[in-house]
Amino acid sequence: xxxxxxxxxxxxxxxxxxxxxxxxxxxxxxxxxxxxxxxxxxxxxxxxxxxxxxxxxxxxxxxxxxxxxxxxxxxxxxxxxxxxxxxxxxxxxxxxxxxxxxxxxxxxxxxxxxxxxxxxxxxxxxxxxxxxxxxxxxxxxxxxxxxxxxxxxxxxxxxxxxxxxxxxxxxxxxxxxxxxxxxxxxxxxxxxxxxxxxxxxxxxxxxxxxxxxxxxxxxx
Numbered sequence: 234x235x236x237x238x239x240x241x242x243x244x245x246x247x248x249x250x251x252x253x254x255x256x257x258x259x260x261x262x263x264x265x266x267x268x269x270x271x272x273x274x275x276x277x278x279x280x281x282x283x284x285x286x287x288x289x290x291x292x293x294x295x296x297x298x299x300x301x302x303x304x305x306x307x308x309x310x311x312x313x314x315x316x317x318x319x320x321x322x323x324x325x326x327x328x329x330x331x332x333x334x335x336x337x338x339x340x341x342x343x344x345x346x347x348x349x350x351x352x353x354x355x356x357x358x359x360x361x362x363x364x365x366x367x368x369x370x371x372x373x374x375x376x377x378x379x380x381x382x383x384x385x386x387x388x389x390x391x392x393x394x395x396x397x398x399x400x401x402x403x404x405x406x407x408x409x410x411x412x413x414x415x416x417x418x419x420x421x422x423x424x425x426x427x428x429x430x431x432x433x434x435x436x437x438x439x440x441x442x443x444x445x446x447x448x449x450x451x452x453x
Contacts, residue, residue, distance in 0.1 A: 235260040237277060238346060241270045242285035242312070247335050251283050251312075254342030267291050274303035281346055285312045285335055294320060297327040308349045312337070318363075321356055325364045331355035348406055352437035361404040365445040383447050389431040397424040401437060402444030 238259040240251045248263055255261055262277060264270045267290040273279070284300070286293060294311070301309055310331035311324040321332040330349045333356070337345070345355040354361050390398065393414070400410045407421045414421075425437070434440055 236280040236350060237262065238281045238283060239264065239270075239273055239277065239279035239307075240283045241265075241288050242283075242335070243289050244285065244287065244335075247285055247312070250336065250339060251342060254337070254339035255283075255346055258343060259346065265289075267296075270300070271303060274300065274307065278304050279307050281308045281310060281349060283310050283312060283342075283346075284329075287314070287335075294323050294327065297324060297329060301328040310345065310349065310355065316357070318357075318360055321360045322364060322367075325354065325356065325360070326367075332357075332360065351407065353406060354404070354438060354441075358404050365402065365404070365441050383443065386432050387447065390428060394424050394428050394431070397421060398428050398432075398440055398444050401425070401428075402441045404441070 236259050238255045238261050240248050240261060240263045242248050242251070242263075243265045248265075252261055252263070259281070262273060262279070264273050265288075267288060270284075270288065270291075274282070282300070284291075284297075297309060297311070301307070308330040309328060310333065311321075311329045312333060312335040313320065314335055316332070316334060324332045331345055331354065333342075333345060349355050354364070356364075387395070393416075396414060397410055400413060405413065407418050407425075410421045411418045425440075428440055429435060432440065432443060434443065
């Protein structure tokens with residue numbers, strides 16, 4: 234079954250642009266106001282939500298946690314007319330997996346949704362880096378006794394797996410990792426599978442946080 238993408242915007246040109254970006258690959262449904270969004274999140278359980286912040290009665294960024302709670306498995310992508318680092322940071326902290334312009338090119342949107350489906354975050358590199366650094370700092374304060382266990386798990390990784398993990402921590406995509414390490418994307422996916430197993434993690438974001446949290450400790 235095709236993954237379902239829910240487009241939430243009251244602006245027809247925006248919906249049309251977003252629809253063109255994902256319709257060839259994903260099933261698409263559209264809503265134009267908050268009430269319909271709430272119903273669709275609960276009933277359709279979309280894999281990805283493309284959420285236009287200008288949606289009537291949405292309530293802006295502060296509504297994201299409530300929308301996310303309607304279906305915790307939905308990957309939320311926040312769309313805005315003008316990118317703002319503080320707004321983007323708030324969106325990611327609230328649980329969004331992507332933050333981009335509402336006039337994003339259809340081809341780029343398709344790539345964004347595919348990467349988010351693969352567990353990546355889609356946002357500016359600087360924003361992603363700041364987000365991971367802040368989360369890692371919070372985790373380090375909350376779990377000061379986990380260093381030895383983290384080191385033990387890190388030592389189980391091969392050299393190439395460590396290189397891959399570090400690049401994930403820097404926000405690199407599978408394609409970028411393959412280019413940097415001069416290997417195939419299939420090999421990257423194999424390394425990620427091994428990394429998840431050895432570190433006891435399930436998602437790419439968790440690997441990025443693990444690397445960011447322990448960056449100083451893991452020199453080799």
